[in-house]
Amino acid sequence: MEDDDTTGPAGQVNNFDNQEANMPPLPLYKATVTEAIKRGENIMFTINASKAAEESGCVVLRQHEDIEWLHHNLVTGNATEGVIIPPLPVKPLSDPKSAESMSRKHLGDNTKVMRGDQFEGDCKAVQKYLELMLSHSTFGRDKNLEKFLTEEEAPVRARLNKGLISRLGSAIDSARKANRKDVDDYFQDQRNFANEFSKAVKDASLNYNKLIVAQWRLSSSYRNLATDFTTCTAEMRDEPLIKVNKLMKLVSEGCEDEAGSLELRSGQSELTLGFFLELYARYSDALKDMHFRRTSALVDYESCEKALEKAKPAKKAAAEEAYNTAKKIFETSSEQAKKEIKSFTQQRLLSSAEALTAYAELQMKISQDFYSQLFHTRKHVLELRL
Template identity: 65%
Template sequence: MEEEDVTSQFPAQNSHSENHDGGLPLFQVVVPEAVKRAENVMFTLQVTIVAEEKGLVLLRQYEDFEWLHHNLVTNNDIRGIIVPPLPVKPLSDPKSAESLSKKQMGDNTRIMRGDQFEHDCLSVQKYLELVLSHPTFGRDKMLSSFLTEQEAPVRARLNKGLITRLSSVIDTARKSNRKDVDEYYNTKRYFATEYSKAIKEASLNYNKLLVAQWRLSSSYSTVATELTSCTADRDEELVKLNRVLKALSDGCEDEATCYELKSAKGETTAGFFLDLFARYSDSLKDMHFRRVNDLIEYEAAEKALEKAKPPKRQAAEEAFETAKSNFERASENGKTELNRFTQIRLASSASFLSEYAELQVKISQDFYTQLLHSRRALDKIHL
């Protein structure tokens, strides 16, 4: 990987961040841009070491974040922990990007959506913010090295299933539907299941709205082009007609730009919030599943201890104490994590959704003024 030997001072610019205790985060990270390099997407990281007020500029590709995530999960005790979700891998293959664009916009569209790297940068930045502010991961040495060394860490080949499914060993109907011994966790597991369904459906439907806005933008652009493509002799009546068509074309172009902006800004505000917490909801369910697994192991160890014969009793007691300790730690951590997740969710919704509303109102007001000018231009044409 090429080195970026730029070292500078720059202010922290963490948007949509929450306030955290305990001296975290130790680093502040901004991801201002991403560029395609061969088959990879390279992210620029502006890292500020808070204690030293020192700035670094680093380059990382998506696979580096996968490796970081893998190490954070495997090198830390995550019993009762809601692990911040890893962002979705960006589309770097031109054919895949074109295929997705046609699927969203329609095969006959004249507009191809460009790279959505703004959304990807925001996703990576938010992931790092969540990890850096987390009491379990925020002081991890691997994370510190990742954000201070110019060269990305050497990666080993990963079983992707370990990253995307932390609960793979316990994802069975018997365990996921098992009644808990603590009514508090029964209630919270039910909420996690229903919340996951609702947030994923909301995210899916909102993405459909965004695609519809892009299609409307494409249609208005097509109409605008057709209105100005007519050519005729400089006859007086045709000159007037061309002026009318030009005014209508300008209005259509304004509408096209309006819908394009609404969709783009909606994608990085409300759309981003819904996508983030749709993935976060899986992390929430994973935490519950892992705790249920600890409960099952605890109960199995208890039964084994009751049936253990004298020669094996000491080993059974040790296994029971270990299982009991694991379950109690998962339960204790889980309550803290659930409260923390609620705070993050409410703070993020207030931040992203208020920004979404403000931007949508501003865009609508700006283009209402432009359309009003187009109407007045039509009124001035005497046929």
């Protein structure tokens, strides 16, 4: 069936597609995460939500566990056959010890500079997640999403099972079905691409983070050097020492400027290209999970087909019902997966273009701003006669 086909096997119009056409377009709400603040052991996100056609709306406070509960309800409350589920954002660091440990890991144990809270990136990650869910044809009209954005109090959460046994069972099942050859060459090629893409984007994200960390460490070294130049000045007793002190002060200022430039470059890199790579590193797992669920549906379909062929007359009806159900799930999964893959590809290419453009523009602006500062320092050094 083609992606834009809206007719059933008898040539009748598909009622679901017809209903979708008569509904208001997605997204129904616009969500903006304006800030994140610490409240005890939690990070609270301020979310402004308004209907697409309205300027004013609701302001709600939500923590990461609320987002996890929303995600759980969206995934379990909707049919996800063939759906690439937008990934959850990473839980932000909330306690000071974890933040300090992460800072020292990036800057080194001997650093005198500590990185501040990374709440701007956390806000951007939560906002992107909400935008992806609000725009998704499967999740965008879910009432749980509407309540999350509009009700003052967060929904009551239940404890989510994240036990080792469930993860182990999932890993065994995945290993058993992951290498199953597909009956459709298109999906086999797409599965191969998903595996290669996942490896490539995760390597790119990891190595890019290493580059950013190296810039932060270099910035820390510049600040230490600036401090050393400032503290090694001599007492101003005569003209030559006064000139030396001026030179030390100018070099210190240059080191501070270069440190500020590197920190700003690194921070903006994390929010543009780094954010894109980290998001799609997680999204690549969602893509692979979609293929795995479809492959599982294929395995179940073939198992039911074999069971039907071998079924005795007394169990024939039950076997036929199971076969028809498995067949429907597999066909629905395959049809939806083609649409999802096409949408995901377009979204990925558009996001990469936006991220690269924003990265390049910000890097150029930062370079231009700090060039004038460094040029000013250099000019004063050349004018200084010892």
